[in-house]
Amino acid sequence: MDVSIVGPKVYFEVPIDIPLLGRIQISETMVISWLVMLIITVLCIWLTHDLKVNNISKRQAFAEMLVEAADKFVIGNMGEKFRNMVPFVAALFATSLVSNMISLLGFRSPTADLNTEAAWAIVVFIMITAQKIKAGGLGGYFKGFTQPIPVLTPFNILSELATPISLACRHFGNILSGVVINGLLYTALALASSKLLGLIPGVVGAALSHVPILAVGVPAVLSVYFDWFTGVMQAYIFCMLTTMYIANAAEG
Numbered sequence: 001m002d003v004s005i006v007g008p009k010v011y012f013e014v015p016i017d018i019p020l021l022g023r024i025q026i027s028e029t030m031v032i033s034w035l036v037m038l039i040i041t042v043l044c045i046w047l048t049h050d051l052k053v054n055n056i057s058k059r060q061a062f063a064e065m066l067v068e069a070a071d072k073f074v075i076g077n078m079g080e081k082f083r084n085m086v087p088f089v090a091a092l093f094a095t096s097l098v099s100n101m102i103s104l105l106g107f108r109s110p111t112a113d114l115n116t117e118a119a120w121a122i123v124v125f126i127m128i129t130a131q132k133i134k135a136g137g138l139g140g141y142f143k144g145f146t147q148p149i150p151v152l153t154p155f156n157i158l159s160e161l162a163t164p165i166s167l168a169c170r171h172f173g174n175i176l177s178g179v180v181i182n183g184l185l186y187t188a189l190a191l192a193s194s195k196l197l198g199l200i201p202g203v204v205g206a207a208l209s210h211v212p213i214l215a216v217g218v219p220a221v222l223s224v225y226f227d228w229f230t231g232v233m234q235a236y237i238f239c240m241l242t243t244m245y246i247a248n249a250a251e252g
Contacts, residue, residue: 029113036098036110040091066090077240078247085246088127092120093239100175100231111175111234114168121164124242128163131249163245171238178230 047063056064070090075083096111103109110116133141145156 029110032107033110040094077243089239093235096235096238112179114172117168117172121168125164128245128249131246135250171234174234
């Protein structure tokens with residue numbers, strides 16, 4: 001098992017041998033992603049359990065509020081004809097949000113791994129391409145690369161490929177930066193604590209120098225910004241761009 005430590009968190013990768021499939025790497029990103037899906041599934045089951053028409057509970061009222069918010073977001077940005085996209089966008093937002101904020105529990109956020117955002121971006125890119133083909137046909141899709149003049153075809157192809165890359169890298173960069181900054185700050189405060197308390201003479205100083213007192217509290221305060229505010233904003237921005245790209249693709 002390969003293990004690396006960054007700040008207060010441990011990242012691991014475990015290779016396992018599966019018959020007929022060979023050796024597969026089980027990374028922390030995969031494990032935490034499964035945990036994220038489990039959390040979302042349990043929440044959905046809990047929120048939608050024992051629904052009523054009259055005298056609804058606060059739990060059901062909250063669930064209905066979430067559904068109405070998802071409907072308003074998708075239909076407001078894409079139009080009524082894209083109502084069928086509500087479950088996809090809602091699932092994408094929920095997965096991104098929980099993945100971003102799970103670091104509050106001490107886990108490494110799956111969105112701090114570019115592979116996660118790349119997978120999401122590929123799915124979105126396929127949906128964008130499908131909408132373009134649906135709107136203008138396969139011939140119209142390929143003809144679009146030659147507009148307005150054929151000489152711009154290579155640049156149009158690069159522009160098309162830049163869509164999923166920009167989607168993935170934007171989300172990944174913002175989340176990873178928070179992880180790195182928190183890790184560096186934790187390490188710096190732990191080192192400062194060791195040096196400062198080490199100035200105390202005798203056994204007391206030697207013992208306290210191993211306790212990262214200064215590292216307690218400050219990283220947690222910064223997590224309010226990096227995990228809560230940034231996490232919510234990045235999930236919102238990713239879904240907003242997704243709806244805009246798909247809606248624009250459908251217009252041909």
